[in-house]
Amino acid sequence: MNGSDSGEKAFLGVIVLDTRFPRPPGDIGCPQTWTRAGIPARLRVVPGASARRVVQQQDPALLGPFIDAARSLADDGARLISTSCGFLAGWQAELQAVVPVPVITSSLLQCADLPAPGIVTFDAASLHPSLLRKAGVPAGTPVQGLAPGCELQSRILADDSVLDLAQAQQDVVAAAMRLVSRHPQVRTVVLECTNMPPYRAAVEAATGRPVHDLETWLLAVWRRAQSSSTRRAG
Structure with a gap:
């Protein structure tokens, strides 16, 4: 090495x-x-x-x-x-x-070591159970995706050269709020997407939960x- x-x-x-x-x-x-x-x-x-x-x-x-x-x-x-x-x-x-x-x-690899994790992902439809198993994510861990076609998702998929950062933050916070609203047992939020850490503080403030990311x-x-x-x- x-x-x-x-x-x-x-x-x-x-x-x-x-x-x-x-x-x-x-x-x-x-x-x-x-x-x-x-x-x-x-x-x-x-x-x-x-x-x-x-x-x-x-x-x-x-x-x-x-x-x-x-x-x-x-x-x-x-x-x-x-x-x-x-x-x-x-x-x-x-x-x-x-x-x-x-x-x-x-960041998915740390789910097994966190208390009652819930995942916010870039694309829930593509985060297949087989991938979660490979990452060692505990069975039944709640997953919530960005709203399909939202600013952050659409700009990244299109590989656009512009991004509304304020709207992207709102997209991530909205997904996190849907996660904890639908699954109030979630104690820790895990941001799957490596483009989401810039919005970590906003997610913590909105959800009242500790947030982990890569x-x-x-x-x-x-x-x-x-x-x-x-x-x-x-």
Whole structure:
């Protein structure tokens, strides 16, 4: 694992979809998300990996290119590898099998360790039970999607170069409110979509529940790893 044990070279590797839609800070595919946290990161784009192909088609032809991207990042010294789409949880096992460093493809993977989770997803119709099982999501976990055709969903699927961020926030908050209204037993909200973390605070304020997403998880994992390295060095 070239450079993975070197504090100088170690970095977070993010496998990113091939898109042009706006990614505000907090979005996993936004470089500022990591620079503001003081985490060195390298983003590796998978050519041709559109949101439609990954989310709605779950195109198996993309698995090979994603594996190549993971191997490339690990060879370059990534200490931790993630992705910019929660639906890639379906390939968690395949990606982890080809690299010697931890892979966290999706926030869905943490559902099993959270109290009474409920999921807000980019596309409920495409979040099939088989994918949830692969991610280890407990059976019966409530799932609520964005309203089909809403600002955030339509702009991403069309790979549009503009996005109304205020409306996108309203879209995510509305989905979260539908989730907790229909399933009041939900104690923790999990944002499946890696484009949703910019709206986390608004969801927490609206639902009154703690909100978990891929950004918060990766930050915690990275900081724990850095802390352990510092203790070992001392």
